[in-house]
Amino acid sequence: MRDAIRVLNLTKRFRFAAVPKRATVKDLVIRTIRLERGLSVVDALNDVSFSIEPGSMLGVIGRNGSGKTTLMRILAGILRPDVGEVRVEGAITPLLALGAGFHPDLTGRENARIQLLSLGLSRTHVNAFMDDVISFSEIGEFADAPLHTYSSGMMMRLAFSVAVCIDPDVLLVDEVLSVGDEAFATKCLTFIAGFRERGKTVVLVTHDLEELAKWCDVAMWLDEGTVAAFGDPQAVITAYRAGRAG
Amino acid sequence: MASELFNASGGAMLNKSYKYRWLIAELVLRDLRLRYRKSVLGFAWTLLNPLLFMTIYTLVFSVYLRIAIPHYALFLLCGLIPYNWLSTALSLGATAVVDGRMYVGKTLFPIEALLIVPVLSTGLNFALSLPMLFALAYAMHVHLGLALIALLPVIAIEWLIIQALVILFATFNVFYRDVQQIVVYFVTILLYISPILYTREMVPRRFGFLITWNPLAPLVTSYQDILYRGLWPDQHALIFAAIFGIVLFGVAYRVFVHYAESFTQYL
Numbered sequence: 001m002r003d004a005i006r007v008l009n010l011t012k013r014f015r016f017a018a019v020p021k022r023a024t025v026k027d028l029v030i031r032t033i034r035l036e037r038g039l040s041v042v043d044a045l046n047d048v049s050f051s052i053e054p055g056s057m058l059g060v061i062g063r064n065g066s067g068k069t070t071l072m073r074i075l076a077g078i079l080r081p082d083v084g085e086v087r088v089e090g091a092i093t094p095l096l097a098l099g100a101g102f103h104p105d106l107t108g109r110e111n112a113r114i115q116l117l118s119l120g121l122s123r124t125h126v127n128a129f130m131d132d133v134i135s136f137s138e139i140g141e142f143a144d145a146p147l148h149t150y151s152s153g154m155m156m157r158l159a160f161s162v163a164v165c166i167d168p169d170v171l172l173v174d175e176v177l178s179v180g181d182e183a184f185a186t187k188c189l190t191f192i193a194g195f196r197e198r199g200k201t202v203v204l205v206t207h208d209l210e211e212l213a214k215w216c217d218v219a220m221w222l223d224e225g226t227v228a229a230f231g232d233p234q235a236v237i238t239a240y241r242a243g244r245a246g
Numbered sequence: 247m248a249s250e251l252f253n254a255s256g257g258a259m260l261n262k263s264y265k266y267r268w269l270i271a272e273l274v275l276r277d278l279r280l281r282y283r284k285s286v287l288g289f290a291w292t293l294l295n296p297l298l299f300m301t302i303y304t305l306v307f308s309v310y311l312r313i314a315i316p317h318y319a320l321f322l323l324c325g326l327i328p329y330n331w332l333s334t335a336l337s338l339g340a341t342a343v344v345d346g347r348m349y350v351g352k353t354l355f356p357i358e359a360l361l362i363v364p365v366l367s368t369g370l371n372f373a374l375s376l377p378m379l380f381a382l383a384y385a386m387h388v389h390l391g392l393a394l395i396a397l398l399p400v401i402a403i404e405w406l407i408i409q410a411l412v413i414l415f416a417t418f419n420v421f422y423r424d425v426q427q428i429v430v431y432f433v434t435i436l437l438y439i440s441p442i443l444y445t446r447e448m449v450p451r452r453f454g455f456l457i458t459w460n461p462l463a464p465l466v467t468s469y470q471d472i473l474y475r476g477l478w479p480d481q482h483a484l485i486f487a488a489i490f491g492i493v494l495f496g497v498a499y500r501v502f503v504h505y506a507e508s509f510t511q512y513l
Contacts, residue, residue: 015508078351079507093354100352110276117269118355126268 002089004054004170004201005075010084012045012070044070046225047084052218054089054169057192057202059216059233061209061240067225068205072096072174075203090169093119098176099155104148108139108158111147115162129165137161138184152179160188164195171195174205189215209237255499256492262358270359270366277367292371293378296326307443315445317474320386324470325442327379331372332408332462333433338364339412340419340429343509351510361416361502365409379473389476396479400468403484406491407461413498417505420512440466461490 045067052058060068073079074086076094101118102111112133116126134143137157142150150158156179163171171192177185192202192215206212212219212233219236221229221243229239263270282288300322308318315321342360349355383390419425440462441449449457457463464483471479 014511073351076354078354094352097352099348101349101355103348114269114272115353115355117272118266118349118353118359120265121268123268123272 003051004089006051006087008049008085010048010081013082014042014044043225055196055199057216059212059219060205062222066222072172092170093163093168094172095163096174102147108143112162133161133165156180170201172203255496262356266356266359273363274367292375317386321474324474325466328469335365335368335408336429340415340426342416343420347513361413383473393472393478403488403491404465410495410498413502417502420509461487
């Protein structure tokens with residue numbers, strides 16, 4: 001069987017300007033006179049390789065700044081790798097940050113429409129999906145209220161509903177599930193279980209090791225941009241706990 | 247070389263525009279709806295703006311300063327209406343990426359759409375105010391013949407130049423918010439150094455370079471030729487503007503692609 005996700009020798013570097021973000025003209029002039037290139041390079045991901053089969057659910061753990069989010073952005077196709085190869089089979093929908101892609105002044109319905117259209121869907125398709133999105137999200141009459149009136153839980157519900165309604169082949173979820181109430185989180189995870197039975201693939205970034213052990217069938221520990229452990233969730237969790245302690 | 251540069255960037259932009267045509271259409275309509283929401287005069291503002299400036303400029307330049315251009319009001323409108331497209335598109339477009347920061351870096355939303363939308367929505371306004379210009383030209387007995395066809399390439403070249411400028415300004419505005427301030431001065435200066443309030447023949451020879459090297463000048467002159475003088479526009483000047491537009495667009499799109507990945511760090 002073809003791998004759902006295949007990553008080979010992936011390296012991603014970020015170049016940060018050494019000048020502060022709010023540079024004044026004086027800073028710039030001084031920088032130019034001194035001929036400072038002023039770029040510090042950080043390897044967010046360094047030689048990462050792994051692959052997972054269709055129907056599996058990969059849980060990614062690691063400290064803050066270990067490259068989890070960068071990996072998700074590269075899998076989603078938002079960032080390009082500097083070195084290496086990334087192959088994802090089928091349609092991907094990313095669910096990477098709470099409120100990402102939502103305009104605070106537009107209503108939930110309008111935001112959902114724009115998100116669906118921004119996946120390249122036609123107006124007819126989007127119209128057909130809208131009722132399902134709103135009913136799955138259980139936000140009720142808030143669908144027509146501006147997004148800045150939403151709680152973080154409601155935002156997550158809407159975002160999750162948009163992401164799954166188009167039935168992607170690969171779903172990327174970065175922590176956002178943790179903000180919902182337990183009932184909706186369970187609804188999401190139950191949905192994901194059914195989703196996987198149909199041969200679809202999920203990548204989940206989480207800090208909740210229990211959740212990881214319960215739902216994922218493969219796990220990865222990212223440490224400073226490299227794969228510290230990969231494979232059976234229990235083994236990865238044990239290694240992670242030991243590594244973190246030591 | 248210019249065509250190579252354009253093929254790569256123009257092709258990429260066209261592909262995106264086509265793939266996300268439904269998104270772009272939705273955003274353009276929303277833009278127009280939002281602009282006229284809760285406003286009594288609504289779309290009439292698009293026509294009132296150039297008419298207001300036409301009146302005030304006519305008073306100052308034609309009555310007070312006695313500039314010798316017949317049918318000065320119509321002459322002004324032929325330049326002001328296309329200029330308005332440029333100035334509204336640039337002031338909206340410069341903040342397009344910054345205003346759309348919720349779409350950048352965390353979703354698959356195409357940033358190109360943010361850059362295309364302000365140019366199209368203001369362009370739609372421009373297109374809707376053209377009939378008024380036709381009606382006035384007709385009322386003033388301007389000979390409107392086959393030369394009207396020449397409006398299409400003129401509009402296309404103007405669109406290309408505006409789109410290129412919006413891409414550049416919106417990209418640099420992410421890193422230095424000064425750009426959105428500079429745009430205000432940029433469009434004001436452009437109004438006065440382009441032959442909108444005066445004809446190009448009135449410009450003293452030693453300032454001729456301001457007209458020769460200003461790509462807006464041949465466009466404005468072409469609108470005037472077609473809708474005020476009833477003539478075919480000067481092809482050579484238009485070809486210069488077209489080449490300028492193509493090169494600028496190619497450069498702008500490359501600059502955008504180069505910097506787009508680092509947008510998230512600055513938004």
